[in-house]
Amino acid sequence: MPESNNLQTINSWRTILSTATITATSLIVAGYTTYQLSKQYQKDKEIPTIKDGVEELIGNTPMVKIKSLSKATGMEIYAKMELCNPAGSAKDRVALNIIKTAESQGQLIRGQPGWVFEGTSGSTGISIAMICNSLGYRAHISLPDDTSLEKLSLLESLGATVNKVKPASIVDPDQYVNAAKKACDTLLKDHSGAKGVFADQFENEANWKVHYETTGPEIWKQMDGHIDAFIAGCGTGGTISGVSKYLKEAKNLHGKCHVVLADPQGSGFFNRINYGVMYDYVEKEGTRRRHQVDTIIEGIGLNRITKNFHLGESFIDESIRVIDKQAIRMAKYLSVNDGLFVGSSTAINAVAAVDLSRNLKPGSRIVIIACDSGSRHLSKFWKEARDVERDISLDKVMEA
């Protein structure tokens, strides 16, 4: 081959190579820029938009991995942070849905004065009071006169009308739930035309439905559809019924999600779920003791079947009993090892997760509900939990 032809070939190869290099570099730069832009777009999407009132802050709560328990058990254990709702608990969802349902039925009219009545010594009253303030309604909360000072103070700070009644059995017409219903009936019968609704969280179906429509789907999405077990306690039953119904239906696509009801000492759900008998099916709350469920844990545990529990009962596979001492130690363990400062029902769920992990395959993914923060429980539960030694081992936490 003549020398000039060789040179020509070398030159054309050079041209091809440099063109290829330029093209490859441009592609890499373009790809990287697109990647950076999409990362920025993703970040911007994660920045919450402006909300038109606190009620719009409800829901879409974060999911956090509990690193200490995951490492110790070989599982992946996550907490659905319901305590991040604006009034501090999962009850915000319920209170808002009860109010919206009442509005859809004409019991309340947005923009006109109206009252929401509830009998509660727990978080629901605080959620109702906060949302009523934002939507222009008034809250009327009946509660036992020995309710903890932090809850009373919160309700009063929110400007709710607080009706303190003597602790009594539910068969007593002056018991706080009955007192709330009576106060609502009185308002509706006084011919002033004033609007009002009795929230009735135990029986009102707006409760489980909101967990079915929001909490369940959020959990599903956050876990990319891979959840081996879900754990919650049961107060009214709204959370466990709504979420487990959703997960059981959604899980049909991928397999099974094992649903566990974490139950405190003294509550009847453990026997009801595992053996089919409540301690006494017809027994009414408070017929024999001031607190029928004899535990330091607040918000969960009951000895009667509520509508919200009943409607979701068939989706619950198992109940795990947790005693107060385990929950108290677990709360301190989570606080010290993970910076998670949680209330008593969350601690119960965490104990149940560790217990359950003994029967699951390594790497199984468990979600627990973190219903409220430890700050709601400073004067009772945390008074005991704060004295637990800082370096307590998980084995010691779990000791019965």
Ligand SMILES: Cc1ncc(COP(=O)(O)O)c(C=O)c1O
């Ligand atoms: C602190 C706390 N955790 C858990 C629950 C249980 O939720 P549910 O009523 O949906 O069963 C409640 C209910 O009042 C609660 O107050």
